[in-house]
Amino acid sequence: MDLIVCIKRVPQTAEAEVRVDSSGKDIVKDRLTFDMNEADTYALEAAILLKEKFGGTITAISLGVADAEDTLRIALAKGADSAVRIKAEDFGELDGFKTAALLKEVIKDIKFDAIFTGCMATDDSYYQVGPVLAEMLGVPHATLVSKVEVSEEKVRVNRELEGGLIEHLEMSLPAVFAVQTGINEPRYASLIAIRRAAGKEIKILGKEDIPVETKTNSTLEELFVPPVGKRAEILTGSADEVAARTAGIIKEKGLI
Amino acid sequence: MANILAVVEHRQGAVRDITYELLTFGRKLAEKTDGKLTGVLLGHNVDNLTDNLKKHVHRLIVADHDVFKDFNGDVYQQALADIIKKENPFLTLIGNTAFGIDFCPSLATHLGVPFTTDCIDAEIADSGIRVTRQLYDGKMDTHMKLSESPSYMLTMRSGTCPAEEGNLSAEMQKIESPITTQPSYKKFIEYIEAAVGDVDITKADVLVGVGRGIKEQANLSMVEDFAKAIGGVVACSRPIVDANWLPKDRQVGSSGKTVKPKLYIAVGISGAFQHIAGMKNADTIIAINKDSNAPIFNEADYGIVDDLFKVLPALKSKIMELKK
Amino acid sequence: MNFDLTNDQKMLQEEVRKYAQTELAPLAPEIDKSGEFPWASIKKMAQLGLLGVIVPEQYGGSGFDFVSLAIAIEEISRACASTGVIVAVNNSLTTYPIVQFGSEEQKKKYLPSLCNGQKIGAFGLTEPNAGSDVAGMESTAKLDGGHYILNGTKRFITNGGEAGTFVVFAYTNRELKHKGISAFIVERDTPGFSLGNHEDLMGIRATANCELIFEDVKVPKENILGNEGDGFKICMNTLDVSRIDIGAQAVGIAQASLDEAVKYSKERKAFGQPVCNFQMIQSMIADMATQIQAARLLVHYAGYCKDKGMQRFSKESAMSKYYASDIAVDVARKAVQIHGGYGYSKDYTVERLYRDAKILELYEGTSEVQKIVIARELTR
Numbered sequence: 019m020d021l022i023v024c025i026k027r028v029p030q031t032a033e034a035e036v037r038v039d040s041s042g043k044d045i046v047k048d049r050l051t052f053d054m055n056e057a058d059t060y061a062l063e064a065a066i067l068l069k070e071k072f073g074g075t076i077t078a079i080s081l082g083v084a085d086a087e088d089t090l091r092i093a094l095a096k097g098a099d100s101a102v103r104i105k106a107e108d109f110g111e112l113d114g115f116k117t118a119a120l121l122k123e124v125i126k127d128i129k130f131d132a133i134f135t136g137c138m139a140t141d142d143s144y145y146q147v148g149p150v151l152a153e154m155l156g157v158p159h160a161t162l163v164s165k166v167e168v169s170e171e172k173v174r175v176n177r178e179l180e181g182g183l184i185e186h187l188e189m190s191l192p193a194v195f196a197v198q199t200g201i202n203e204p205r206y207a208s209l210i211a212i213r214r215a216a217g218k219e220i221k222i223l224g225k226e227d228i229p230v231e232t233k234t235n236s237t238l239e240e241l242f243v244p245p246v247g248k249r250a251e252i253l254t255g256s257a258d259e260v261a262a263r264t265a266g267i268i269k270e271k272g273l274i
Numbered sequence: 275m276a277n278i279l280a281v282v283e284h285r286q287g288a289v290r291d292i293t294y295e296l297l298t299f300g301r302k303l304a305e306k307t308d309g310k311l312t313g314v315l316l317g318h319n320v321d322n323l324t325d326n327l328k329k330h331v332h333r334l335i336v337a338d339h340d341v342f343k344d345f346n347g348d349v350y351q352q353a354l355a356d357i358i359k360k361e362n363p364f365l366t367l368i369g370n371t372a373f374g375i376d377f378c379p380s381l382a383t384h385l386g387v388p389f390t391t392d393c394i395d396a397e398i399a400d401s402g403i404r405v406t407r408q409l410y411d412g413k414m415d416t417h418m419k420l421s422e423s424p425s426y427m428l429t430m431r432s433g434t435c436p437a438e439e440g441n442l443s444a445e446m447q448k449i450e451s452p453i454t455t456q457p458s459y460k461k462f463i464e465y466i467e468a469a470v471g472d473v474d475i476t477k478a479d480v481l482v483g484v485g486r487g488i489k490e491q492a493n494l495s496m497v498e499d500f501a502k503a504i505g506g507v508v509a510c511s512r513p514i515v516d517a518n519w520l521p522k523d524r525q526v527g528s529s530g531k532t533v534k535p536k537l538y539i540a541v542g543i544s545g546a547f548q549h550i551a552g553m554k555n556a557d558t559i560i561a562i563n564k565d566s567n568a569p570i571f572n573e574a575d576y577g578i579v580d581d582l583f584k585v586l587p588a589l590k591s592k593i594m595e596l597k598k
Numbered sequence: 599m600n601f602d603l604t605n606d607q608k609m610l611q612e613e614v615r616k617y618a619q620t621e622l623a624p625l626a627p628e629i630d631k632s633g634e635f636p637w638a639s640i641k642k643m644a645q646l647g648l649l650g651v652i653v654p655e656q657y658g659g660s661g662f663d664f665v666s667l668a669i670a671i672e673e674i675s676r677a678c679a680s681t682g683v684i685v686a687v688n689n690s691l692t693t694y695p696i697v698q699f700g701s702e703e704q705k706k707k708y709l710p711s712l713c714n715g716q717k718i719g720a721f722g723l724t725e726p727n728a729g730s731d732v733a734g735m736e737s738t739a740k741l742d743g744g745h746y747i748l749n750g751t752k753r754f755i756t757n758g759g760e761a762g763t764f765v766v767f768a769y770t771n772r773e774l775k776h777k778g779i780s781a782f783i784v785e786r787d788t789p790g791f792s793l794g795n796h797e798d799l800m801g802i803r804a805t806a807n808c809e810l811i812f813e814d815v816k817v818p819k820e821n822i823l824g825n826e827g828d829g830f831k832i833c834m835n836t837l838d839v840s841r842i843d844i845g846a847q848a849v850g851i852a853q854a855s856l857d858e859a860v861k862y863s864k865e866r867k868a869f870g871q872p873v874c875n876f877q878m879i880q881s882m883i884a885d886m887a888t889q890i891q892a893a894r895l896l897v898h899y900a901g902y903c904k905d906k907g908m909q910r911f912s913k914e915s916a917m918s919k920y921y922a923s924d925i926a927v928d929v930a931r932k933a934v935q936i937h938g939g940y941g942y943s944k945d946y947t948v949e950r951l952y953r954d955a956k957i958l959e960l961y962e963g964t965s966e967v968q969k970i971v972i973a974r975e976l977t978r
């Protein structure tokens with residue numbers, strides 16, 4: 019099977035302080051660490067598992083600035099055979115739609131049986147790239163995919179719905195799968211694989227290689243810290259004092 | 275005048291909460307410009323659903339066909355493409371749910387309509403649409419303007435616009451289904467119910483919700499101990515299930531269980547909206563998180579900004595004292 | 599002049615950091631408490647190729663250079679000092695001397711199982727009555743037909759209680775002084791070999807530190823590393839390499855200490871403000887960061903000297919080990935200081951880091967010995 023995985027390098031913000039930069043349209047990034055978008059790690063692993071079973075190739079593609087090549091190299095080390103970076107710096111403001119449009123320009127020239135993307139990226143929280151890409155390529159898709167089982171030409175697909183309910187589908191290839199987190203156990207790259215991947219060439223495509231007009235659906239006007247609505251009463255003091263107050267509150271509510 | 279179309283989300287015979295939120299939101303938006311809100315219900319044998327829906331919309335379009343018996347995003351896309359072309363609404367609203375995100379982006383792309391997803395607010399501004407969205411794990415908000423167009427499409431996050439009682443009485447318009455068969459390349463087979471485990475977290479009075487802050491599976495025993503001391507049950511955020519540390523039936527949130535305990539103690543949980551969606555109706559919420567900016571503190575009643583590994587044991591011993 | 603890591607070094611750093619922080623760091627307090635040797639982590643690290651970082655691929659290793667090994671050891675030690683030294687010993691004290699001085703047969707026989715996690719390695723040099731004074735060792739190996747008969751006791755051996763393959767030093771000819779020392783590869787299940795006392799250590803508590811007892815152990819003749827009398831040279835060359843990794847371990851422990859101290863200083867409030875606002879705290883933090891940066895550069899430079907094929911890099915290696923251990927102890931101490939009383943409590947990571955750091959100044963040559971090496975190179 020010939021597979022494509024779309025990968026994004028994103029800042030890790032769950033435990034970090036996030037601040038607006040001087041442009042008012044972006045966050046201060048210099049002190050954040052970056053890594054492969056969480057859902058993408060599962061998308062990549064899903065593709066690698068299929069390749070291990072059926073043979074074939076994996077092409078990893080990332081629309082990003084130069085650093086995205088580090089993430090692509092990790093993808094190469096884990097099991098991708100080739101990698102392409104689309105130079106984000108050449109294309110101005112992006113959204114999910116335009117990202118998909120640029121990916122499509124590259125993918126339309128590659129033969130593929132399936133494309134894997136994450137169901138969303140933790141930085142901009144669009145759920146767009148997978149389904150829009152599918153529509154542009156004229157192939158079917160499924161989002162929030164929790165399982166892809168391939169046999170012959172048919173594919174059994176699970177989608178995860180609210181409340182843990184599973185939607186079970188039968189699809190045909192080629193198709194796009196936007197996968198949910200937790201569906202497999204993403205591997206670490208071994209040192210040998212890292213060494214081999216380090217020397218591999220990453221194809222870099224810029225404006226001159228993708229000479230089409232692509233437009234965003236939306237323009238970002240401003241970024242701001244969410245207004246606090248109801249704010250918790252923060253209990254302060256030593257661990258012991260705080261524990262005593264909390265226990266007191268729980269008792270007041272009649273729960274002890 | 276902005277006419278708005280909203281897509282009714284229902285599953286296994288019931289209209290889902292997001293629908294009434296969308297309809298409330300859509301109606302307010304439409305009425306601001308003297309526009310009308312039209313609901314679209316695609317389903318099979320859904321007459322029993324229409325009475326309540328009619329109270330929330332000015333007009334209800336119903337296509338009844340067995341192709342809509344179960345959900346197939348592709349079927350929805352094809353049918354809605356047809357309806358939207360005919361109706362030509364200024365704005366189409368869809369829930370940012372497992373249902374909506376499976377067809378909205380591709381549908382809008384197909385129609386060439388500017389769209390965006392996961393909005394927590396939207397307004398009609400300068401004859402266009404401006405939305406509010408949330409980025410970076412809920413730590414930033416953004417205002418975005420959609421590109422100039424006669425028509426737009428949005429998915430709205432659930433829980434952002436509380437549903438209100440409806441007082442309208444819409445005319446109902448039954449239409450022929452624009453589509454009659456599932457496409458061969460994407461067929462719905464069945465729904466698979468989540469496995470039932472030994473513990474039902476929706477029945478517990480006290481839940482101790484544990485998140486990625488716990489760092490390591492082995493540390494769960496500390497949380498179990500704590501839960502036992504307080505007479506509660508351990509629940510968790512999604513990453514804990516993703517890592518296989520707890521079974522799926524312990525997961526709280528949009529893709530897990532919705533719980534309404536008397537007390538929910540969130541331990542090392544950041545407060546992503548998907549998690550909040552599952553526990554915001556708890557009577558009392560106490561959050562323990564070492565990051566004072568964690569969004570969970572915007573939802574909790576009481577917050578403890580500290581290391582959970584320090585707080586939990588201290589709290590446990592205080593509770594044991596009070597119990598004596 | 600170029601301070602950039604190569605692509606593969608950058609990737610290795612990123613991936614090992616991710617692995618170590620997600621899988622090793624959470625175990626560190628546990629194994630510190632229980633003293634349990636982290637076999638499960640070792641098996642996983644074997645899969646990742648971390649047990650044979652510098653071993654050529656044909657023997658099951660990863661084929662990286664020594665700067666890369668130092669980077670890996672720093673990242674592992676930053677998460678867990680015990681695991682850091684376990685891996686360092688397997689890499690630079692066990693596989694390295696076999697790669698460098700072993701015969702083709704020895705490499706084929708011993709390296710794969712040391713790389714794939716089947717066995718862990720140990721280095722038996724120190725004895726109850728001989729530490730810094732290597733030539734004061736009492737162990738002997740007498741040739742008897744096809745075997746050397748090994749007798750003696752080794753003390754303080756990291757991994758000793760769990761290792762399957764040992765590099766052991768003993769006199770084959772006492773008359774010749776240090777030129778009469780030889781090195782052997784000894785397998786755990788050889789009759790006459792037994793474990794003595796398990797050390798109850800202050801830090802790095804999960805390292806299976808153990809006494810090794812050899813009573814008429816028949817070591818096959820072909821298990822000698824190099825020739826008779828090469829032992830001292832092998833030992834010194836091996837320590838030149840392994841000290842770089844102790845330097846790296848020190849940088850890792852120091853970095854972890856700084857991370858904890860910075861975090862805590864921003865959270866802890868006194869006199870109405872976070873303690874990181876106080877100049878005296880800031881002064882400590884600035885010192886710590888500068889010390890760490892300097893130590894890391896010394897470590898990378900020593901690795902670079904080895905990678906470049908420099909014949910003598912004892913000085914560079916000793917400097918990196920001496921300085922990095924010195925500052926690691928100091929940085930860990932400051933980290934405890936910044937935590938105030940809480941730093942002295944087992945509830946806080948810095949308490950462990952402070953205990954873990956102290957060993958750096960002692961093993962693989964005390965700081966005094968490093969200074970002797972450095973000064974001797976300058977005055978010879």
Ligand SMILES: Cc1cc2nc3c(=O)[nH]c(=O)nc-3n(C[C@H](O)[C@H](O)[C@H](O)COP(=O)(O)OP(=O)(O)OC[C@H]3O[C@@H](n4cnc5c(N)ncnc54)[C@H](O)[C@@H]3O)c2cc1C
Binds near residue numbers: 485525528529548
């Ligand atoms: C379609 C979809 C559906 C989803 N459904 C759900 C769902 O049903 N339920 C759900 O929970 N998530 C769901 N998610 C995932 C959700 O977006 C978040 O990723 C997830 O909720 C984060 O879990 P967390 O808070 O445990 O982890 P994180 O966001 O990583 O937060 C960990 C928190 O722990 C704190 N912490 C760390 N160490 C300590 C310490 N020592 N002491 C105190 N605090 C500490 C940190 O400050 C941080 O705030 C869904 C995502 C998608 C895309």
Ligand SMILES: Cc1cc2nc3c(=O)[nH]c(=O)nc-3n(C[C@H](O)[C@H](O)[C@H](O)COP(=O)(O)OP(=O)(O)OC[C@H]3O[C@@H](n4cnc5c(N)ncnc54)[C@H](O)[C@@H]3O)c2cc1C
Binds near residue numbers: 757807962
């Ligand atoms: C946790 C741990 C792990 C270890 N792991 C191993 C291992 O895996 N393999 C192994 O072979 N050994 C190992 N050792 C042993 C370690 O290398 C020795 O303890 C170390 O070399 C010092 O030797 P000693 O303890 O005999 O001290 P001594 O040599 O007795 O030194 C005592 C003091 O005198 C000083 N001193 C000695 N000679 C001089 C001199 N000429 N000039 C100035 N000062 C001097 C020393 O610096 C020290 O301060 C380990 C030790 C420990 C504690």
